[in-house]
Structures are given as C-alpha cells and as structure tokens.
Amino acid sequence: MNVNFSAEDLEFRKEVRDYFETEFPADILDKQNNGIPLTREDIVRWHKNIYQKGWAAANWPTEYGGTGWTPTQKYIFADEQARVNAPVFLTFGVGMVGPVIYTYGSEEQKQRFLPDILEFNTWWCQGYSEPGAGSDLASLKTRADLNGDHYVVNGSKTWNTLGQYADWIFCLVRTNTDVARRQEGISFVLIDMKQPGVTVKPIVLLDGEHEVNEIFFDNVRVPVENLVGEEGKGWTYGKVLLQHERTGAANVARSKYKLRRLRVLAGESIDGGARLADDRIFMRKVAAAETELKALEYTELRTLASISSGKAPGPESSILKIAGTDLIQRIDSLYLEASGYYALPYVREQFDPDFPAEDHVGEGTETINALTYFNNRKHTIFAGSNEIQKNIIAKHVLGL
Numbered sequence: 001m002n003v004n005f006s007a008e009d010l011e012f013r014k015e016v017r018d019y020f021e022t023e024f025p026a027d028i029l030d031k032q033n034n035g036i037p038l039t040r041e042d043i044v045r046w047h048k049n050i051y052q053k054g055w056a057a058a059n060w061p062t063e064y065g066g067t068g069w070t071p072t073q074k075y076i077f078a079d080e081q082a083r084v085n086a087p088v089f090l091t092f093g094v095g096m097v098g099p100v101i102y103t104y105g106s107e108e109q110k111q112r113f114l115p116d117i118l119e120f121n122t123w124w125c126q127g128y129s130e131p132g133a134g135s136d137l138a139s140l141k142t143r144a145d146l147n148g149d150h151y152v153v154n155g156s157k158t159w160n161t162l163g164q165y166a167d168w169i170f171c172l173v174r175t176n177t178d179v180a181r182r183q184e185g186i187s188f189v190l191i192d193m194k195q196p197g198v199t200v201k202p203i204v205l206l207d208g209e210h211e212v213n214e215i216f217f218d219n220v221r222v223p224v225e226n227l228v229g230e231e232g233k234g235w236t237y238g239k240v241l242l243q244h245e246r247t248g249a250a251n252v253a254r255s256k257y258k259l260r261r262l263r264v265l266a267g268e269s270i271d272g273g274a275r276l277a278d279d280r281i282f283m284r285k286v287a288a289a290e291t292e293l294k295a296l297e298y299t300e301l302r303t304l305a306s307i308s309s310g311k312a313p314g315p316e317s318s319i320l321k322i323a324g325t326d327l328i329q330r331i332d333s334l335y336l337e338a339s340g341y342y343a344l345p346y347v348r349e350q351f352d353p354d355f356p357a358e359d360h361v362g363e364g365t366e367t368i369n370a371l372t373y374f375n376n377r378k379h380t381i382f383a384g385s386n387e388i389q390k391n392i393i394a395k396h397v398l399g400l
C-alpha cells in the first residue's frame with residue numbers, strides 16, 4: 001500500500017498535532033509523563049475531550065458517529081497520540097461492545113447505548129473469562145435462565161479489567177446447556193453493574209495495582225431486551241469482537257514512541273559515566289527491535305486497509321497480536337537494561353507532596369520501568385494468550 005503522505009494527510013497530521021499540544025488536557029499528559037496513575041475522573045475527562053473534537057471512534061461507520069478516517073489518517077492519529085505519550089483509548093466501549101451493538105443489536109439498542117458509549121457517559125467492562133474458562137472460553141458456566149421477561153444470571157467472571165469503575169458489563173453467558181457443541185447455547189448480554197446481586201472484588205497484580213477484578217452474579221435480573229442479537233449466537237458475536245480487540249493489541253505507535261525515547265535515554269550519560277549509545281551490543285538489540293517494528297507497522301497498515309474496505313479483521317489479527325505483544329515485552333526488557341537500578345526502587349509515594357525530595361529516585365517515567373515491565377506481562381495473556389493465537393494461525397492461516 002502507498003504510505004507516502006499526501007498534502008491532505010500532512011495537513012491532517014498538523015491538525016492532530018495541534019490538538020494534542022493545545023487542546024488535550026495538559027495535566028493528564030503531565031501525569032502520563034511522570035508515571036502518575038490516572039484517576040477514573042481523569043480517564044473520563046480525556047475521553048470526553050476527544051469526543052468533543054469528534055474523534056472518539058476511528059473505526060465506527062460515520063452513521064453512528066465514526067470519524068470516516070482513511071487507514072492513513074488512523075495511522076497518523078495513533079502516531080501523534082503516542083508521540084506525546086497521550087494515554088491509549090479504553091477499548092471496552094468504543095472498541096468492543098460498540099461494534100457488536102451496531103452490527104448485531106436492535107435499533108432500540110443502537111439508540112439507547114451507542115451515543116453514551118461514544119461520549120463516554122457510560123464505562124463498559126468485559127465479562128468473558130471465568131475461573132476455569134479462559135483459553136477454553138466455551139466451557140464458561142455463568143448461566144442466564146429465562147424467567148418471563150427477564151434472564152436470571154448466576155455465576156462469576158474473572159480477570160475483569162477496571163470493572164471497579166464500570167457502569168455496564170457485556171457478558172457471554174450460557175442460556176442453553178442442551179446443545180451439541182459447547183459453542184452453541186452461549187448468548188451475549190448487557191448487564192447493568194449498579195443493581196442488586198452484582199459484586200466486584202479486587203485482584204491486585206504483580207505491580208501492586210488494582211487493575212482487575214472478580215465479578216459475582218447472584219440472581220441478577222437482566223431484561224430480555226438486553227440480549228444482543230439472537231439467543232445462543234453469542235459465540236459468533238464474541239469472536240468478531242475479539243478479532244477487533246487483537247487488531248489493536250499490536251500497539252505499534254506506542255512501541256515506536258518507546259523505542260525513540262530509548263534512543264534518547266541511551267544517549268544520556270548518568271553521572272558523567274559511560275553512555276549506552278556506545279555499547280554496541282545494547283544498540284544492536286535496539287536496532288533489531290526497530291527493524292521488527294517496521295515490519296509490524298506494514299502488517300498493521302495492511303490490516304487497517306482491509307478493515308476500512310469493509311472486511312472484518314480475520315485470523316491475521318492473531319499475527320499482529322503475537323508479534324506486537326512480544327515486541328512490547330522485549331522493549332520493556334531493554335528499558336530495564338537501560339535504566340538499571342534506577343528502575344527498581346520506585347515508590348509511588350514519591351509523588352505525594354510530603355515525600356522528602358532527597359528520597360526521590362530518578363525522574364520522569366524511567367522510575368516506573370520495573371512496574372511497567374511487570375504490568376506488561378499481561379499483553380501476551382489477554383485478548384487470547386499468544387499460544388492460543390499460534391493455534392489459530394496454524395489452523396486458519398496455515399491450514400494445518
């Protein structure tokens with residue numbers, strides 16, 4: 001595909017750059033660039049800021065409020081967003097449940113849910129995985145039993161990202177156990193989190209953060225109008241959604257930003273000592289990562305071109321997921337190597353106003369390199385583990 005930028009593309013790049021430099025909330029960029037976690041309020045505020053600009057949904061059809069951008073414009077936007085290290089979009093609303101609703105939902109569901117998803121008035125989370133049903137998702141056991149005009153939902157979901165903030169959860173639930181294949185009898189339902197019987201319990205991860213949860217459903221009543229599409233077809237809808245999720249999982253623009261920043265770091269000398277930029281073994285590893293990133297970038301552009309010509313992302317999205325997430329983790333390792341012991345003794349408390357200045361360790365985002373390394377182990381697990389993606393490629397791409 002042609003990746004030479006036209007005059008219109010360059011004009012668009014300027015517009016996006018101006019936006020991130022002058023209209024995007026500067027305090028949020030400051031927090032990002034100093035490794036300070038964003039609050040729920042911060043996250044809602046910056047999403048709304050982008051919505052007000054009209055740029056909330058790059059992949060949605062324009063009739064539902066999508067931007068109508070070309071693949072090149074999407075690429076430019078992601079590139080500029082990463083250039084200033086602006087936060088990445090929370091994918092559960094616009095990236096995941098939105099496309100399922102506008103593709104398979106009723107007219108009433110589209111009108112009821114899509115505008116609030118777009119404007120970030122509702123925070124969505126994803127309820128697929130269960131204890132005992134992760135990679136083997138079809139073995140999920142959360143039940144939704146029809147009772148008049150309601151389903152009664154019982155069971156539990158796990159590894160649920162940021163559900164502590166969510167208003168709604170989209171879930172795969174079992175509506176029928178008397179089926180020939182386990183993939184049948186699974187339905188896609190939308191559940192209001194703020195109702196009796198829904199309990200959210202935190203799981204604290206390796207980096208000490210509360211990012212994921214267990215969610216319990218105890219006789220939760222879900223109106224039948226919250227079933228998306230046909231009963232028993234949830235597996236098909238859920239699969240389409242996962243392919244969308246994997247396409248974005250490569251994080252090419254962010255990896256570009258991180259490698260650029262790594263070169264800057266390597267060029268600096270700490271306390272007048274040796275520079276990493278003079279260490280040929282280290283710089284060879286950086287160059288190898290940059291070369292792989294370039295190849296990945298072209299693969300992502302090809303996938304974007306195919307999505308924008310109306311095709312759903314196919315099994316090729318698994319290739320992006322594997323290559324992109326392996327690269328994220330390799331780059332994290334290079335950061336650890338580059339920052340040495342400065343990465344390790346990070347304490348979040350040092351951002352408290354009362355923390356003594358002389359006890360500060362390092363500065364800027366380098367101080368969270370170890371935490372980022374630990375946190376990003378998740379990339380090869382979620383959105384379908386990389387081992388499972390290899391199985392998909394073997395079966396659906398290589399035909400083995």
Ligand SMILES: Cc1cc2nc3c(=O)[nH]c(=O)nc-3n(C[C@H](O)[C@H](O)[C@H](O)COP(=O)(O)OP(=O)(O)OC[C@H]3O[C@@H](n4cnc5c(N)ncnc54)[C@H](O)[C@@H]3O)c2cc1C
Nearest residue numbers: 126127128129134135159160161378381382383384385387
């Ligand atoms: C930080 C984080 C956030 C997450 N957020 C969400 C969320 O918001 N919503 C949600 O629904 N889920 C979420 N998940 C869950 C995620 O999708 C699952 O963890 C993932 O699908 C793997 O399932 P599992 O954890 O049960 O591991 P298992 O399926 O038990 O797998 C364990 C190991 O065995 C390997 N394995 C399993 N089966 C095979 C096979 N057939 N061939 C080869 N290897 C295999 C896997 O690759 C893995 O290495 C999240 C996970 C993490 C870590």
